[in-house]
Amino acid sequence: MGSKGISMQDKTRGLGSAELWGGLFWLAVGLFVTWQGWQQGLGALHEPGSGFALFWCGVIASGLSLVIIAAAIAEGGPALSSLWAETRWQKVLLVTVLLLVFGFFFEQIGFIPCSLVLLLVLMRFIDPVPWWQAVAVSFGSVLGVWFVLAKFLRIQLPAGILAPWLG
């Protein structure tokens, strides 16, 4: 269904290997968790502290990351650049940025205006559909969701700038 990730074709060793960078990232995370667990306090075996499980999870994660790094050094892996070759990664980036921007304005501007803009932009600029379809689906779905959730199910959604009219 989704991208199936790493294929083992075109193996690369050294700093260009995606496997190596993946392993290094998780090693850093594992070491950080280990340190946090230590800081939190391990307690004693008969009364483990709040850092006990964190510490050991961090140690296990670091150990497994080292296994991945060792495998990447010994056997190589796909090149980092090959993961995004012939893909539309710009669209992935654009959608992520749009979602973040949406999050920043969601409460102030409100669900209806924010969602309308998000849907219209996604439908017109990612994989464009005709204007009439984009407008009809955006308005229909946003107003429908608002009515069902806010009015029917009484689920709280921010009214934002439309608060005086929506109540």
Next chain:
Amino acid sequence: MDVIASLYHGFTVALQPYNLLACFAGVFVGTLIGVLPGIGPVTAMALLLPVTLSAPPEAGIIMMAGIYYGSMYGGSTTSILVNIPGEAASVVTCLDGHEMAKQGRAGPALGIAALGSFVAGTISIIALMLVAKPLAQWALKFGPAEYFSLMVLGLTLLSFLTHGSMAKALLMASIGIVLGLVGTDAITAEERLTFGRLELLDGIGIVPVVMGLFGVAEILSNLERKLQREIVQSRIGSLWPTRDDWKRSVGPMTRGTLLGFLVGTLPGGGAVISSFASYALEKRLSKTPERFGKGAIEGVAGPEAANNAAAGGAFIPLLTLGIPPNVILALLLGAFIIHGLQPGPLLMVQKPDVFWGIVASMYIGNVMLLILNMPLIGMWVQVLKVPYPLLFPLILMFCIVGVFSSNAAVFDVFVMVMFGMIGYLMRKFGYEPAPLVLAFVLGPLLENNLRKALILSRGDFWTFVERPISGVCLGLAVLMLIVPLLPSLARKREVIAIDQE
């Protein structure tokens, strides 16, 4: 007699109008998301979790359960008509189902998928009903050491069966436990990994994590390339299989049901593995294995029965032990907890309304699904024609609404986007999200039982080995860790390992 009386009581609960409506909503949404590629049962359940908060617990859980087993029905429709599985358990149905459709036999393929699902689903509920009580009574003997070891076994088995490197899967499981421990420590009340954020004091919500890792990440991955969908254009025709189709399908359906149910009950097992195992079994048993992949109805009947029976079987460890065997049931565990319920051996004693209400609703849900998937198949074909560029913005909006409404906090929307990006990168780098999510849900339970077991044994680690059930579970987990180190067995693992969602 006791079981029949309890089931009767369950029907009185499940047939209440509100619960009936919840059941219908669950199986309808389940079928819908099964039909729609790009959204799986995990995302749909996370999406609707906030909606169930205002409902009584039994109605909420009945709806969530309906989404799970409903998605197993719906997934076959896209596999047969479009050659794209609606969800992972229907991947194998593409092989022969779509071939049948290309030969003008889409009707019997859809028919046998729906009927096989119905038969298997119903049998698995009967088995669930009969097995649950003795198993729950046995589980009352479990202490913290047993629960800890059982959870370790579940996580190891899931990592073992996950596609790709086992080191990566185990790494994801340990990261999942860490994420599950974020927030206030239940015993010492100390803050852990909160970085001073008040929003993290109660931990990271399961809804934004799941929605990010499965919903948003799936969309981002799909956007990378253009999705091509070719719907079979010929008329679907009669859905009722011929006498010959029935003759060929009865055996595979029976075997698929048994196999699916057994695999479904295993920690780490599930609908995906059972459907693949059933296909392999039928091909091996067939006198004409060369027909498989070219439109053999046995290749549809067996796996479809297996994945539905597995969906029923998977409820056993959750309802009797309180341990979810896969990521979808982990989310259902989250729903139980949110509704103030604790699934486990005491559930059917303390909350018989919930336990037997769920079981009875599954019978009703299966009948609803048969109606939804046989006479109303034309409606689902129309749904299939909705283009992805129109669909994905709507799924994203539903994800945002679902995440925000679960806690009324925009912080959760950012958490979802962050996990969406992480999930997208994980797929790119070959890390599976399923072990992470299961471990995320089990993390607090795992830690709690570990600490309790150590306190009770006065710090003696041997308690995990000396207690027989715990020792066996840990022994099996260790075995699973050793297997990938042996080259011949590692190859066999690669054959059975598949994506979990």
